[in-house]
Amino acid sequence: MEEIGQPVPESVIVENIEDALKFAQEIGYPLIVRPAYTLGGTGGGIANCDEELRDITNRGLKYSIIGQALIERSVAGWKEIEYEIVRDANNNCVSVCNMENIDPVGVHTGDSIVVAPSQTLSDFECQMMRSASLTIIRRLGIEGGCNIQYALDPKSSKYYVIEVNPRVSRSSALASKATGYPIAKVVTKIAIGYTLDEITNAVTGQTKACFEPSLDYVVVKFPRWPFDKFRFADRVLGTQMKATGEIMSLDRNLEGALLKAIRSLEIGLNHLYVSDIANLTTEAVREKLTAVDDERLFVIAEALRRGIEINEIHHITAIDNFFLEKLKNIVNMEKRLAANFNSEVLLAAKKLGFSDKAVAQFAGKTVYEVRDERKKSAIMPSYKMVDTCAAEFAAQTPYYYSTYAQEDEVEPTSKRKIVVLGSGPIRIGQGIEFDYCSVHSVWALREMGIETVIINNNPETVSTDFDTSDRLYFEPLTTEDVLNIIDKEKPEGVIVQFGGQTAINLAQPLARAGIKIFGTGVEDIDRAEDREKFEELLENLNIPRPKGTAVTSSQSAVEAAEKIGYPVVVRPSYVLGGRAMEIVYNQAELADYMTRAVEASPEHPVLVDHYTQGTEIEVDAISDGEEVFIPGIMEHVERAGVHSGDSIAVYPPQTLSKAVIDNIVDYTAKLARGLKIKGVINIQYVVAEEKVYVLEVNPRSSRTIPFLSKITNVPMVNIATRVAMGSSLKSLGYSGGLLETKPYTAVKVPVFSFAKMQQVDITLGPEMKSTGEVMGIDYQYSRALYKGIIGAGMNVPEKGTVLFTVADKDKPEAGDIARKFAQIGYEIIATSGTADYLRSLGLQVSTVPKLHEQQPQIIEMIKAGKINMVVNTITKGRDAASDGFKIRRATVEHSIVCLTSIDTAWAVLDVLDIIHQGKFLYVLALQDYVGGGETCV
Known part of the structure; x- marks a missing residue:
């Protein structure tokens, strides 16, 4: 950068804390710490004093794979601008898109609300940074895509280059979807030798890839945070990314795109109005403006309602006045x-992106009254095309967004067509697996000669690629928005079973509007989700389940729990990912839960079940209403009580008897037939003392569909789509029953993002916390497990010291685990109670005092690297002040493995066995893919 005259913040590269402190003395605070070779700002942060710098640098060096961090002057509060640039081997360059963060520098771009194209820059500033971008990519010699981030002084035209990513990035996906310019496709062709003037623009079919996109609309990217899952998490946003996903919205103005974005998030809001914030005093609102968190936009809107001046809000937040004026327009x-x-007012509101629900909220009307007025006054949405060229050339790609009072560019075909609903933003419990299902369903429909229409709003997904479906609508997945599109396209019907809970929740309102739901009927979906109807079905089929009941009040919950017996599992109905699910052990915990459960699902009852500790089993099956085909059965490593999404799942089952497997197959067939399933069904069982109990039935695709499809080589979504459209399993070449087990083992291991979420307890339970997963596959279970655990990023040390601090109920098994660790060569240390028990078994154990006994020896040992692994099971509650919580959080901050489940600890020991015995014979099995049954070693 210095060679080409591009300004960068003063900085130093360090490999130890002393050098970082020395730089701080020279330049002063605040400073930003950026660990090398990490994604999403992992391990970094803003330091305001020596103590903070020491802590953040120590953590950052551990997270960097080369033990290196950049310490640089902070320019927090400046505007953050990004440019997506593409260059070929002939030095041709294009600026695909420039983006502006509404949030100033200091908030990670993945946690920022981003607008494209940039809104507040002068032409001079745009051209200045575009020219700088072209100079930078040429000097670096990048052939392909490049993302460059700038900090721009809002009071002058001074700027700094703060980051260059010589690759595609999170922003590249956004830029591709925002402009319709397929960056990954173009840079792939560049990589194999094509130049920009040789690559045709797939959207227009006329222009070349060297033609820079121009936008005649506004794009908003809004992050989706997991704070609904992690209620006690630190919500402050900084340089470490916390969002699990994002949505994108398009409209002709910023207000419209912003309001569309909010209702796309699926957080129970359709507007900038939040009742909890509205209940604050004006002084409390003013004070809350200083907090940089996920609620800031809603707080600003409330401040504007209270008459707080834009200049004052700008002074506090450093958000540009232009954006604040747009929020004021909404207010x-x-x-x-x-x-x-x-x-007249209704039309003006719709032009600003107000939904019927939002209009009703402020006009004091019902949604039906607003809809009637809209139709009576012919206030209907029109659909505009994303064409990369602002309508300069005719586009061949049907990629649309809605707006009001504009010329409609949609010309629906008269072909047979089906709408496939996507799954919206990625969040815990509903990830990319549902996009996999949506895309495979579209491919199956296209093979059948049926035109496909996808509705989704997630820029990170394959379903929102402009060439995945015949027509793409980038819209919120709400009843209103979906019905508007259906009114326009007039499809034969809708497929909802592949879009997760988002799509399933739309089945009922769409059916009420007279829309045909292909596959499992709405009444049968309801029988699986409604507790009383489901209980009745199980009784008729003579299938056992843990004792339980549905309740609607705290009093009835207490009465039910006393009748069933503690501990009990409590959860709302009609939710995904174990949302608000907990195991409670007494009346006080249950009363506390009931006050919170209403937030998760206020219109549905809470389910109270006896907690049965046993082996949890998961099954995905396909049914045509008669035949029921089961590609495979998965066994969870962790016992029931840990959410299936957070459990290590193993195919085929390792410990089940033939009688139990036969029982599972029988129950699965009965349930699929009983619910008249036409497509996929996911069932979770618990096995205790050789008896099988049903835990849960989901009449839709599940997160294990991609896993099971890949390990069994059965195209489950393709088959299920054809069945939903009326084919029988027999006509597709499949018979009922369990598919013959494959000769290898596959392991699904969850991946967690605890390092990004301060104040979150890492203990596993019935509410899902993982943000992704990996798969390990081998002929031997322990080797498959090894690949999975290492692939999931678990840094299992081959030697060192293991700290044990476990609940009394877990001490017998913990003793066996500690003995095994000692045999392998680990040193064992433990807190007093656990140490006494382990010594009683004849083990050599050193005692370390608990935190409340002698502060803070354990934490200091973790920081110093003297503890290399922790086995810790929860004793009582998840209080952030407890010793266990602090120990667990310290392991996360310093990248140390912490095992909170006895079953996971056993699994890790299996992996360590592999490491210490040197069993590294990797076998690639080819017999399923090539003739002759050959095996390569």
């Missing part, structure tokens, strides 16, 4: 709706 429209609801 002013709320007032107009409240004062005078008529067709």
Whole structure:
């Protein structure tokens, strides 16, 4: 950068804390710590004093794979601008897209609300940074895509280059979807020798890839945070990314795109109004403006409602006045709706992106009254095309977004067509696996000669590629938005079973509107989700389940729990990913839970079940209403009580008897037939003392569908789609029953993001916490497990010291585990109670005092690297002040393996066995893919 005259913040590269502190003395605070070779700002942060710098640098060096970090001057508060640039071997360059963060520098771009194209820059500033971008990519010699981030001084035209990513990035996906320019496709062709002037623009079919996109609309990217899962997490946003996903919205103005974005998030809001914030005093709102967190936009809107001046808000937040004026436009429209609801005001509100629900909220009407007025006044959405060229050339790709009072560019075909609903933003419990299902369903429909329409709003997914379906609508997945598209396209019907809980929750309102739901019927979906109807079905089929009941009040919950017996599992109905699910051990915990459960699903009852500790089993099956085909059965390593998404799942089952497997196959067939399933079904069982109990039935695709499809080589979604459209399993070449087991073992291992989420307890339970997963596959279970655990990023040390601090109920098994660790060569240390028990078994154990006994020896040992692994099971509650919580958090901050489940500890020991015995014979099995049954070693 210095060679080409590009300004960068003063910085130093360090490999130890002393050099970082020395730099701080020279330049002063605040400083930003950026660990090398990490994604999402992992391990980094902003330091304001020596102590913070010491802590963040120590953590950052551990997370960097080369033990290196960049310490640089902070420019927090400046504007953050990004450019996506593409260059070929002939030195041709294009600026695909420039983006502006609404949040100033200091918030990771993955946690920022981003707008494209940039809104507040002068032409001079745009051209200045575009020219700088072209100079940078040429000097670096990058052939392909490059993302460059700038900090721009809002008071002058001074800027710094703060980051260059010589690869595609999170922003590249956004830029591709925002412009319609397929960056990955273009840079792949560049990589194999094509130049930009040789690559045709797939959207227009006329222009070349050297033609820079131009936008005649506004794009908003809004992050989706997991704070609904992690209620006690630190919500402050900084340089470490915390979002699990994002959505994108398009409209003709920023207000419209912003309001569309909010209702796309699926957080129970359709507007900038949050009742909890509205209940604060004006002084409390003013004070809350200083917090840089996920609620800041909603707090700003409330501040504007209270009459707090834009200049004051700008002074506190450093958000540009232009964006604040746009938020004020939205607030002013709320007032107009409240004062005078008529067709003119309604049209103005719709142009600003207000949904029917939002209009109703402020106009004091029902949604039906608003809809009637809209239809009576012919206020209907029109659909515009994303074409990369602002309509300069005709586009061949049907990629649309809605707006109001514009010329409609959609020309629906008269072909047979089906709508496939996507799954919206990635969040814990609903990830990329549902996009896999949606895309495979579209491919199956296209093979059948049926035109496909996808509705989704996630820029990170394959379903929102412009060439995946015949027509793509980038819209919120709400009843109103989906029905508007159906009114326009007039499809034969909708497939909902592949879009996760988002799509399933739309089945009922769409059916009420007269839309045909292909596959499992709405009444049968309801029988699986509604507790009383499901209980009745199980009784008729003579299938056992843990004792339980549905309750609607704290009093009835207490009565039910006393009748069933503690501990009990409590959860709301109609939720995904174990949302708000907990195991409670007494009446006080249950009463506390009931006050919170209403937030998760206020319109549905809470389910109270006896907690049965046993082996958890998961099955995915396909049914045509008569035949039931089961590609495979998965056994969880962790016992029931840990959410299936957080469990290590193994195919085929390792410990089940033939009688139990036969029982599972029988129950699966009965349930699929009983629920009249037409497509996929996911069932979870628990096995205790050779008896099989049903835990849960999901009449839709599940997160294990991609895993099971890949290890069994059965195209499950393709088959299920054809069945949903009326084919029988026999006509597709499949018979009922369990598919013959493959000769290898596959292990699904969850991946967690605890390092990014401060104040989150890492203990596993019935509410899902993992953000992804990996698969390990081998002929031997322990080798498959080794690949999975290493692939999931678990840094299992080959030697060192293991700390044991476990609950009384876990001490017998912990003793066996500690003995095994000692045999392998680990030193064992433990807190007093656990140490006494382990010594009673004849083990050599050193005692370390608990935190409340002698602060803070254990934490200091973890920081210093003297403890290399921790086995810790929860004793009581998840209080952030407890010793266990602090120990668990310290392991996360310093990248040390912490095992909170006895079963996971056993699994890790299996892996360590492999490491210490040197069993590294990797076998690639080819017999399923080539003739002759050959095996390569």
